Amino acid sequence: MRPDTFLEHLSSHLKHSIAHAITLAANFGHPEVTPIHLLLALAEEPGAVAAEILNRVKLSSVTIAAALKCIPTATATPQISPPAKAGTATLVMPELNRSAKAALERAMLIAYERQHQYVGTEHLLYALAETPEPIFAAILQTDKVERQRIITEVEGILEGTSRFPEMEDVKDVMEQIQDIVSEQSPHRHPTTQKCKQERAPSATEVFTTDLTGAASQKTIDPIIGREREIERVIHILCRRNKNNPVLVGEPGVGKTAIVEGLAKKIATGDVPGALKRKKILSLDLTLLISGTIYRGEFEARLKQLIEELTLDLNAILFIDEIHQIIGAGSNQGTLDAANILKPALARGQLRCIGATTIDEYKKHISSDPALERRLQAITVEEPTPEETGAILRGVKTYYEQFHGATITNEALDTAVEFSGKYIHDNFLPDKALDLVDEAAAAVRVNRPPHPLENKREAWRDALVDAIRKKETAIHAERFEEAKQWKKKHDELAKKLSTLEKQIAKEPLSARSRVKRGDIIRVVARRLGLPEKLLSVTDWERLEQMRIFLKTQIIGQDAVIDRVIDRLREAHLGLQPPNKPFASFLFVGPSGVGKTALGRHLAAALYHDERALIKFDMSEFAESHSIAKILGSPAGYIGYRERNRFTDELRRRPYAVILFDEFDKAHPDVQKLLFQILDAGELTDSQGKKIHFRHAVVILTTNVGAELYRTGGMGFSASDATAAPENSDWREGLVSRLKEQFGASLLSRLREVCLFAPLQNAHIEEIVALHVDALSQTMRSRHGIEIRPHATAITTMAREAKNDDFGVRNVENVIQHTVHQLILNILERKRRKKSYTLVKEADVYRLI
CATH class of the missing domain: 3.40.50.300 (P-loop containing nucleotide triphosphate hydrolases)
Incomplete structure (x- = not known):
């Protein structure tokens, strides 16, 4: 490429500016032409677009010239080249340095990318405005000019500039710039440009x-x-x-x-x-x-x-x-x-x-x-469920094209809902997309093949066969045969392309729709649960939960009804959106089922016992223990470490959070509940918010347990037996709660549930449940069935009743009686398949 062909694309103002920049460098005694010389030349070029822009942004040529004076001058006198003829000598002018060359290259690229008819001073000014030279930034700072303002002004000029088709390849432009640089350097080898044409990849x-x-x-x-x-x-x-x-x-x-x-x-x-x-x-x-x-x-x-x-x-x-x-x-x-x-x-x-x-x-x-x-x-x-739904709707077209199936919006909503509730080893939107992708893949695999798809597969096989035979013919130097296979290959490729378009236009059958049930099927397989269990609606599940919880938590039917009613209200949207999904205070003596209800509630709501996040509040008796919940503050050990509470809740936003024995926590820790119950969120030590809007918050306490055992406060023991049905007894217990926690906390809770003391009939039922569970274990492991006699159940219930331990004493009684009897049976070589538990002469026996 000749330099004169390159110069044809430069405007006259830009040519004058480049020449002026070289003259400026020589006059200042500088060995090289820098971008600042080019900038001053642009500013001093009368009538140029760049000069007008610099004048508009108020970047003074005086400031630029002052900056140039700070550049060190050449240490030697200007170099004189050897005389070409007797009595003649040539002055070698300063060369463009690397940054100046890069600016010119950048200006040419800008003109090429925008298809402009010429490279003007505005293109070079744009390139100079992008230079990272520190001295350029200092010049801008001196006149208080923003770099972005220069770029914006030039952008406005470039948008209205006409386009041209003359420059066919930007590589030609770069070669022409290199030609100019080559001519400026007398020591450059003439074959350098030819060597660069076959360059290695960068x-x-x-x-x-x-x-x-x-x-x-x-x-x-x-x-x-x-x-x-x-x-x-x-x-x-x-x-x-x-x-x-x-x-x-x-x-x-x-x-x-x-x-x-x-x-x-x-x-x-x-x-x-x-x-x-x-x-x-x-x-x-x-x-x-x-x-x-x-x-x-x-x-x-x-x-x-x-x-x-x-x-x-x-x-x-x-x-x-x-x-x-x-x-x-x-x-x-x-x-x-x-x-x-x-x-x-x-x-x-x-x-x-x-x-x-x-x-x-x-x-x-x-x-x-x-x-x-x-x-x-x-x-x-992590995006919210609403944001995740929008993301899924935005990308579902790509999944539909890949799987050849229509993905319904109902399926997308189900994927967001179920991934948030039941999948906790990943985060949104990735886990929701995984469900959609897997469900669509299952639909694609299980549907019968379309006739056009069968034809497409046959043609694909024929295309591969044609390619193989063509290559075989080429290796054997049978070029006429290879030519025929090439022709057949092109025909098949054309037909296949037409068929692909035809398949894309074909309406998808009903069997090719990804529905809610397909998503549920994928989740059920992942969790190992029956599909029917996940298919029921929230309303139906809550009704089933009511029945299930009453079979597991004995003697607390009134509490279970209150809990289910509050959950139904929350599912209907009656709960304020900025509060936890539900919040309860479980009040009662030890062993009446407060913690057990929370555990069974988590398993019933989310089909996973790990959905219960439990905290023993006796571990938070000191004021500094608040760091266990919020994380250590800056400067303390553990500040940059993960926090179990916040991490668990971020991973499981759908969970039951149980603060067990809340009355034993330090008052500073108790005050955290105000923020949780009021705003449905908590801010940790690093300023990140943890949301509780999908969580069920449960507090348990033994405050007022003495009112269950004795008359206390003017009430008789029979009043305690009647428990929640007695309004006076209830008011007395609520009064104790207000003394302990204050009315401000109680008013923020959705429901205060007063657990009833267990009666003899309740304890008998609990004993029967424990013996039945033990019998099932023995049947599955050793093939032995244990059937308790009614008198044995009544006697064990009487022995297990204890106002201080509640139902916890039942396990101790069974362990000391039935377990020993089972050990004696297992030691025998010959044993029956069924035994009856009885008590005769004050001795328990298996007969």
Whole structure:
């Protein structure tokens, strides 16, 4: 490429400005032409668009000239080239330095990308405005001019500039620029340009993937929501220094999807001007490390990559699982990737986006303050069910196209609901998408094949066969035969493409619809539960729970009815949305079933006993124990460690939270319940909110237990036996609760449930349940069945009754009587299949 062909595309003002910049460098005695020389030349070019823009933003040429005076002058006199003829000599003018060349290249690329008819001073000014030169930033600061304002002004000019088709390839442009540089350097070898035409791939091409490229965009799903996080990423990327956002969140909340969504916005131009024409390059750290055998090989690769990214002002590096750069590539005293990247990250020369989990961020990045201060953490919270529903609706088209099935909105809503309630080893929206994907796959596999799909598979097999036979013919040098197979291959490919379009237009049958039942079937298989158990509605399940709980919690039918009624109200939406789903205070002596009701309630509501999050409040008797709930404050041991309570609730928002023996907790701990019951949320030591809006909160207490055993406060023991039905006794117990907790706490609770003391008949029923459970265990393990006689049940119930221990004493009685009898039977070689438990002459026997 000849320089004169390159110059044809330059405006006359730009030609004059470049020549003037070279003259300025010579006049100042500078050995090189820098971007600042070009900037001053633009400012002093009368009638140029760039000069008008600089005048409009009030960037003075005097300020630029003053900055140039600070650049060191050449230490030697201007070099005189050898005389071409006797009595003649040529003055060698200053050369363009690397930054000036990069600015000219960038200006040409801007003109090419916008298909403009020429390269003008406005293009060069745009390129100069993006330069990371510190002296340029100092000039802007002197005249109080914002870099973004210059870019915005130039953008307005460029949008109205006409386009042209003359420049067919940007590589030609780059070659022409190199020609000019070659002619300026007398020491450059004339064959240099020819050698560069067959260059090796760059480090960015080998070790990164362009997410904004057309190939990547085809595989990226659209981003739904997350506007706040994307806006925050954009703001940090546009900073001058420390412009390196890192997305921190639990696995599956959509950290990588946010970066891919930003890449899609850049590709479509839906970003601010400062990010237009940028490209996000995803780093393959494994590929970067692989094959580095010798010492220094990894550092050389990474330094080359950093150098290329630094020169490319449009490049933004994305490192997924960024914590892996710590220690990556280090061996026997060599630097790891993190330490190599730190200088570039600190100076703002390299823009980087990272993504990692909360655990890895605390473990690796927070422990390295030098690295942490170079990164700007952005917390990515798990989306709400409403946001997850919107995400699923936004991407369902891609799943429908892949599986060839229609996914109903009812199925999407069910996936959000059931994944939140029953799946706790992952986070939204990932776990909801997993259910949809698996359900659609099941529908796709189980439906009978469509006739057109059978034809498509046959043609695909024929296409593969044609390719194989064509290659075989080529290897055997039967080129005429290969030509025939090539022709057949093209015909089949064309037919297959037409058939694919026809299948896409075919209406999907009813069997190809993913419905609510398909999602429930997937969840049931995961949990190992009957499908019918999950298929019932909330209203039906609550009615079934009422019956189930009354068979498990004996003698507390009135309490169970109150609990179920409050849960039904919550399911109807009568509960305020900013409060816990339900809240109860269980009051009663030890052993009447308060904790057991909470345990069975969790299992019945969420089909998982692990849905009960229990706290023994006797462990929170000291004021500092509040850290066990909120986490340690900053500066204390354990500050950066995970907190069991907050982590468990974030993982299981649908749960029963049981604060057992709440009256034993310190008053400071009790006050936390005010915030939970009022706002349905709690703020931990790191400022993160924990939501209780889907949780059932239960407090238990033994306050007033003495009123169950004695008359107390003017009431007789018979009053205690009548318990909740006696209004005077109830008022007396409520009065004790107000003294202990205060009316402010009681008024915030949805229901105060007073458990009734257990009667003899209740204890007999409980004993029968325990013996029956023991009989089932023996039947399954040893083939022995135990049937208790009524008199034995009555006698054991009388022995087990204890006002201090309640039903807990039943287990002790059975252990000391029945267990010993069973051991005696199991020691026998010959034994029966069925035994009856009786008590004869004050002795229990199995006969």
